[in-house]
Structures are given as structure tokens and as C-alpha cells.
Amino acid sequence: MDLSFGQNTARSREGVRHYCNRFRSFMPDLMSIYAPKNRMRMLLLAGAFIALVAVIDWVTKPYLSLGFLYLFPMIIVGGFLTRPQIVGVALVCSALQESFSNLPPSEAITRLFMASIGFIGTGLFVSEIIRKRQIALEHVEEVESQIKLRQEAEEQLRILVESSPAAIVTIDASGQILLANEAAQQLLAPGAKTVVSLDISEFLPALQGVVQAQHPRHFRTALQCRGRRANGEVFLAAAWFSTYQTMLGPRLAAIIVDLSEDLRDREDLSLDYLLKNARILMSAVSHEIRNLCGAVMVVSKNLAKLPALQNNEDFAALGTLIAGLEKLSSMELQPAGAEQLRTLEISSVLDELRILIEPAYQDDGIRTNWHVENDLPLVFGERYGLQQVFLNVTRNSQRAMQTVQEKVLTISTQVEPDRVVIRFEDSGTGIRSAENLFRPFQRDAKAAGLGLYVSRAILRSYRGDISFEPRERGCCFAVTLARVPSDDELHERSAAGEHTTPAH
Numbered sequence: 001m002d003l004s005f006g007q008n009t010a011r012s013r014e015g016v017r018h019y020c021n022r023f024r025s026f027m028p029d030l031m032s033i034y035a036p037k038n039r040m041r042m043l044l045l046a047g048a049f050i051a052l053v054a055v056i057d058w059v060t061k062p063y064l065s066l067g068f069l070y071l072f073p074m075i076i077v078g079g080f081l082t083r084p085q086i087v088g089v090a091l092v093c094s095a096l097q098e099s100f101s102n103l104p105p106s107e108a109i110t111r112l113f114m115a116s117i118g119f120i121g122t123g124l125f126v127s128e129i130i131r132k133r134q135i136a137l138e139h140v141e142e143v144e145s146q147i148k149l150r151q152e153a154e155e156q157l158r159i160l161v162e163s164s165p166a167a168i169v170t171i172d173a174s175g176q177i178l179l180a181n182e183a184a185q186q187l188l189a190p191g192a193k194t195v196v197s198l199d200i201s202e203f204l205p206a207l208q209g210v211v212q213a214q215h216p217r218h219f220r221t222a223l224q225c226r227g228r229r230a231n232g233e234v235f236l237a238a239a240w241f242s243t244y245q246t247m248l249g250p251r252l253a254a255i256i257v258d259l260s261e262d263l264r265d266r267e268d269l270s271l272d273y274l275l276k277n278a279r280i281l282m283s284a285v286s287h288e289i290r291n292l293c294g295a296v297m298v299v300s301k302n303l304a305k306l307p308a309l310q311n312n313e314d315f316a317a318l319g320t321l322i323a324g325l326e327k328l329s330s331m332e333l334q335p336a337g338a339e340q341l342r343t344l345e346i347s348s349v350l351d352e353l354r355i356l357i358e359p360a361y362q363d364d365g366i367r368t369n370w371h372v373e374n375d376l377p378l379v380f381g382e383r384y385g386l387q388q389v390f391l392n393v394t395r396n397s398q399r400a401m402q403t404v405q406e407k408v409l410t411i412s413t414q415v416e417p418d419r420v421v422i423r424f425e426d427s428g429t430g431i432r433s434a435e436n437l438f439r440p441f442q443r444d445a446k447a448a449g450l451g452l453y454v455s456r457a458i459l460r461s462y463r464g465d466i467s468f469e470p471r472e473r474g475c476c477f478a479v480t481l482a483r484v485p486s487d488d489e490l491h492e493r494s495a496a497g498e499h500t501t502p503a504h
Helices: 005-026 029-034 037-061 065-077 084-099 106-165 180-188 205-212 262-306 313-328 346-363 383-400 451-461 486-495
Strands: 167-172 175-181 220-228 235-244 247-256 343-345 367-370 378-380 408-415 417-426 467-470 475-482
Touching: 029 037, 037 065, 037 084, 065 084, 065 106, 065 220, 084 106, 084 486, 167 180, 175 180, 175 451, 180 247, 180 475, 205 235, 205 247, 235 262, 262 313, 262 451, 343 346, 346 367, 346 383, 346 408, 346 417, 378 475, 383 417, 383 475, 451 467, 451 475
Parallel strands: 367 408
Antiparallel strands: 167 175, 167 247, 220 235, 235 247, 343 378, 408 417, 417 475, 467 475
């Protein structure tokens, strides 16, 4: 993984660390005297020093004045006392110096003033130096702490990028790849040399146009595009990217994944359900044609009793055509009982349904009430087929509630010994006649008249069903799904000799 963008940061950290070391090297060792732990000891020493200078000055006052020595205790106390305390000690030292000096009294006030100024200035100067040095030391410690935290964050980010299963790349304004993790290497050029410093247009031409286009300072979006590996293999790529500005120009960071496998699975699943639905529709058409053929066959048999048509060749050919058409229409939808039934968590399917329908319901002013039990058992079925059934029922309810004042859809679940029932109850206009509700090609249907027929066929292929439950207001459809027996139930059934349907 190329971390060239992090090398400048590392050099900056080294420069700051070098500055901190130089700062400590220039700091005098005497600064350790002013450590907080030495406060009481140094104040006692300063007091003893003041007393000693006063005694010596009193003893030697006929000869010379030692008042200048009070500067040393002022240097000591300046590092520990507050400013008012420093001023107080300075005034005491000035008074002691004047008291034990052998100088003319006429200039006592002037000497006292000058000595006070000198002692106060010395103490405050030392106090300010110590305070500034303490602030500088705290700042240095804070800088070092921030450097350590930043190093840890960069290390975590590096590990996250390297261990990510998604390809992560950064690109400069010219389209050159500046950073690529291991997943990006395996996606774009497996088994080849590193993709760092190569042009992104060789692999994802769409990103080349994005990075060279004029965007705001921060631009974030996603796209699906065609990708090409170094060996020429083409794949479907999904990229989530954002642009950002640096001192060297705009940059683009992208997360890329290969959707080729998902595309193949989705297309295979779509084809599978297209064939299943086509089979259901053909079964419905065959059922209607068979009914018509049965009626025509009855009429043909009645006409065959007429003497004038006994030897009519055209009438005989018509009977043959009717029989052939009846045989052609004898296709039936075979149930999936002989096949292995799949199992799934119905809770996850209902969660996906909620995501799919709620935005459209909110736009139409429809309120949805969800009364879904926790820990629903496993059921027999397939996610795609059940989602088709649920969407068909909820869209019917959405159309039925377009013209009513109160728009409410209530989705509830009920767990029974051998099945799970999901009810969809709306406050719509209701259904006038429920006799032919699940028949195909209904005349009064607002759509093709096949939705409920196909839904029932799908559910019955899972050993489930859908039924209409009358209500005084609106309508309610109950979707019934077969429960997957628990291990204890399977054991009891096997002990009783009952047959169980295999599932996976």
C-alpha cells in the first residue's frame, strides 16, 4: 500500500518532535528547582536567607550594606508565590535593607522606593519567566500527546484500509492512482505489478471523467460503471467516491466493489421467476380455454345427434379440432411438493417490505401500523416470491385508499401451531363481490386481473395460501405460510411415523 500522502505528515511529526527536544535541551537544569514538590523547602530557604542577610547587615552596618543580597531570595520566591505575595516580600526586604543600612536618613524614602522597585521587578520577572516556561512545557506535552494520538489514528486507518474487502483508491487531478489497498490490487490487476502511479482510465474510465470535471469543494455520490482489469476482463463496478481539495490540487477517494456476481445472481433469479410466472399465466389461460372447450364439446355432442350432421366431414373435423384444443389446454401448474422447499425468516422479508412501501405510502398520506411479533418462526417460501405477493397486496390497498378520507394500512402477524398468518387490513373502499376474487382475467379488475391469482399460485407452491376476510369497512387479506417444525417437533413426528417435508 502506498502511503506517500502520509510521508509529509510523518516528516512534520519528526520536525515537531525535534523542536520539542531542542526546547528541553535549552531549558536550564535550575528550572527543576521550581517544581511544585519543592515549594515548601524553597520558601523556607528563602526565609532563612532573608533572616541571614538581615542579621549580617545589622552586624556589619557601621561598615557596609548587604541589601543587594535580598535579590537572591526574591529570585527564589518569584517562582512560587503569587504577585501580591511577591510584592509583600519585596517591601519587607526593602524595609530590612533600609533599617540596617548606615546611610544618611535624608534620602531614606528615595532609597526605599528604588529598592522596592528593584525587588518587586526581580520577583515578578522571575515569576513571569517560570509561568511562561510552564505554559511552554504544557504545550510541548500536549503536542506530543496529539502526535501519539494521531499516530494511533493513522495506524488504525491504515489497518482499516488494508484489511477492507472493498477496493479503496485515491486519485489526483490527472487521473493517476496515488493509493491502492490490497483489495484494489486484486480487483484491478490480480497477479500483476502494483496499480499505484497508473492511470485510472485503464481500469475505470468513468472515474477519469469525474476527477477532471468541475465540482464543488466537496462532492459525494455513487455510480455503476463498466470496469476493466489489467488482463482485459470486463466487470460491473459500483463506486462510492468523494472529492476533496489539497495544496497540490483536487483529489478523489473511491471505494469500488465488483457487482458482476450479484448481477449474474439477480438475472438468474429474475429469469427463474419469469419462467415460474409465465407458467402460472399459461396455466390460467389454459384453464379458461379448457372451460370454453368443455362448453363447445357439449354443444358439439348435441349437434352430433342431428341426422343431417351424422356424415358431415366438416363437422367431424370440427370435433377433432375441439378435442385437440382441449388436449392442448390441459396444462396444469404442478405444485412444488416434490421439490425441496426453502426456509426463510419472515421478519426480514417484512422489514424489506416496510422499506419498499413506506415512502410511497407517505407521499399518498397513508399511515401504516405494524404489529409484527418478535421472534417469528421460520416458514417455507422464497424471499423473491413472497415479496411479489406482499407488494401486490399492498399496492391493491394503496389504490383502494386513494378516494377515502382516513387512510390506514395495518399489517399484523399471528403465530399458530402449524402456520404463520400475515394480515393486510386497509381502510379503503372494500370489495363488492368476493366470489371471483382469485380468478384470472377479472372484468372489473383495475389492472390485468391476474395479481391475486398469481399470488395464490405462488403461495400454494410454498404450501401456503391467501384468503379474503370480510370486514365492515375496507378489506383484509390473510397470507398463510407453513411453519418450519422445530427439532423437537420433528423428533416427535418421526417417532410417530409421520412424513416431513425436507427443507434447506
